[in-house]
Amino acid sequence: MSLPAAFLRDAQRLIPQERRFDDPLSTLAFGTDASFYRLIPKLVIRVESEDEVVALLQLAQRDRVPVTFRAAGTSLSGQAISDSVLIVLGDNWNAREIRDQGAQIRLQPGVIGAQANAWLAPFGRKIGPDPASINACKIGGIVANNASGMCCGTAQNSYHTLAGIRVVLADGTRLDTEDAASVAAFRHSHAALLQRLAELGRATRANSELASRIRHKYRLKNTTGLSLNALVDFDEPLEILSHLLVGSEGTLGFISAVTYDTVVDHPHKASALIVFPDVETCCNAVTVLKSQPVSAVELLDRRSLRSVQDKPGMPAFVQQLSANACALLIESRAASSSLLHEQLAQIMDSLAAFAVEKQVDFSEDPQENAKLWAIRKDTFPAVGAVRKTGTTVIIEDVTFPVEQLAIGVNRLIELFDKHRYDEAILFGHALEGNLHFVFTQGFNSTEEVERYQAFMDDVAQLVAVEFGGSLKAEHGTGRNMAPFVELEWGSDAYQLMWQLKRLLDPNGILNPDVVLSEDPQIHLKHLKPLPAADEIVDKCIECGFCEPVCPSKGLTLSPRQRIVIWRDIQARKRAGxxxxxxEAAYQYQGVDTCAATGLCAQRCPVGINTGELVKKLRSEHATHNGTADWLSTHFASTLQGARFTLHVANGARLLLGAPRLGKLSAGLTRLSKGRVPQWTNAIPQPEKAIRFSPAAQDSRPKVVYLAACVSRVMGPAAGDKEQGSLYEKTRGLLEKAGYQVVLPDNLDNLCCGQPFASKGYATQAEDKRQELIGALLHASRGGLDPIYCDTSPCTLRLVQDLGDVRLDLYDPVRFIRTHLLDRLEFTPQEAPIAVHVTCSTQHLGESQALIELARRCSNNVVIPEGIHCCGFAGDKGFTTPELNAHSLRSLKDAVQYCSEGISTSRTCEIGLSQHGGIDYHGLVYLVDRVTRAKSA
Known part of the structure; x- marks a missing residue:
């Protein structure tokens, strides 16, 4: 059924066209969240203000149009999808206000959870919730799902740390509980609603059996149904209302801001892994640990340990553990080192009576602890990585009363066996009796759906009825558990939830069939297909963890959406x-606007690099092999041609003036669909070819300097205050530090192959790479001398898949920190500088080292928030300038007080300079400026 014409007409007047999506590609892309459901919205609207939300809700109310709100779409139970109108958050929902030295923080719903904690870190505080998706999920989703996590328990979730909330109700009314005028107006306009909430609260508290049941249910981790504890915990109707919104999954209103009471983030931490011989011993140990000074206790059954036992860094003993072994990963935190040591001794004393099969002792080493926590974090993706193509990974989330945890674990394992889920694993937040179990499930046949249905029926009976536990501890009810809410809560509580829903959303327009549904089969409908598309991406579980670092997200597609669309295209092709x-729409949205830098792989639980798929697709359309061959074999001429082009551009600037040339160039780029590069003020002047002959006799230690082809061609921009070339600065710095600089022979013809690889010409790219490796081997005397490459993307390409070739290759960051710090004396400048960590620097593992080097050079270092990849991507800044502009849309404000910016890639610096409004240079410019040679 289509949307009402009046709604569409008025929505068009309200929201600009570029923020309304109803085309098949966009609606399919937004029809996916991290759950195993799919609904295709008829209209997707990106909202940028609360006023827009109010107006849309008023239209939806008038025309009875269902709407669903979406933050990051990392929810697992189907609560962020819609077959009607999907309202997604745009850029302008990231405000924060830190109060009282971090004791409170007010956040808009678009803030990513980890970013909130980064803002609070200088105060030694954090928000209470700590979901596993905290690097991707947003505050709106954290509150709406009452998400918790490993250390959060029940005491520190959103419900218990809520200090204030700002909401828009289904009728478009705003309420800010921290604004006296808003509260007064609401009390006047919604007196009847508040009176009814007060009555429901009194009636619930007077019903001793129901009140007792509610209190019992929330002694456990519980997100099944609406937050009925609001009715027994509070008598003030505004408090009831604000706490009902927590965990309501967008079914009662839109949360436009929330204020948290923050919690202490202790700086001293230690972790241990203790393996017990069986589940019973392990769970009995949990009961003891409940009263100990622990911040997290994670249970891992033998199956989950087996799923990760072959991973690098895993303790060797994991492979030899007995069949029934069960482990606890324990963390303790304290304000001081001495207190931490006291706590660790106390914890180990409490476990002294238990039989232990193996253990990794408590360690305070962050790297060792990261390895231990990787065991826990890798379990879910480990199952995803081995699943059969076409099946999905389901992660369920239940709570047993902790005193019955051992029996619950064993009974769940029996259900895995009964329903033939042989690959299922079990782990969880043991202190709370909260278990996650992960299994793979196909939905391609009636038999498979029926198997899933029978399994879930058994799980619901076991957890909710037999043990009085909760069917959803922290992942939200969604569609997944909506049919089981009454089974878990009983008729009285269930009817009370419906009363609350109808009171706050009388026309049922807010996220229908989520949390509460009258359809007992809703959990078996709209199941998401995951058809084979390409082995590069077939393991994708569509979790969305990749999205925050993608430069094209919000312009076109994110990595998750690229995979969703490509899967659909392949499935349609197979169906004829x-x-x-x-495919025509996908060419621009999916292929042309992908930076293909692979940052998504760093965030992906199963390590998928969507950029590799895009490069593969580009290679299938790369039809100019003859041209690529000529350019490859005549590379010096190619560089001369590039220099000539820059000469022409510089001449045009002098002739026409920068403003006119910029306007003309932008038009030509548009008309030529990117074939004519766009000129901007940051475009480099041509660099002269390098001519350098080292002295025959030189006793200084040698360093081979590989000047990348971009730095051999591209000099500073005409308007840059710094007119020295990167080559001159680098050579000068290396010689200042006491090195003899050696250049590879035939330098003008050398290239790592990156320009060919990014265009899909893999053969020519590899030929150039091998030619360069041969030249570097010769120049470094068979790998004896270190090799300094002045551009990090080239370094990354060269160090990958070197095999047995022995080359001591360095990017600027690693070389400076390992070879120059002892040879140079630093005098930091006061002028503030901005740091851009390139994608390649991140892949090389040098991000923090770059920031620390910058802090040696300046007492005021700015790292702009939310910019992970600049989107220039070699030449995308010329040919698809909107990608670079979109990625850096927040840069200018972030760096406005900086004197300059630094990076490690000349092409990235072009876009950064243009969109930041300051000059960006290579790291060596800054290091050279603030250092002098140490005296012998």
């Missing part, structure tokens, strides 16, 4: 459906 229209 014409995909030409979809």
């Amino acid at each position: 459906i014409d995909t030409r229209e979809l």
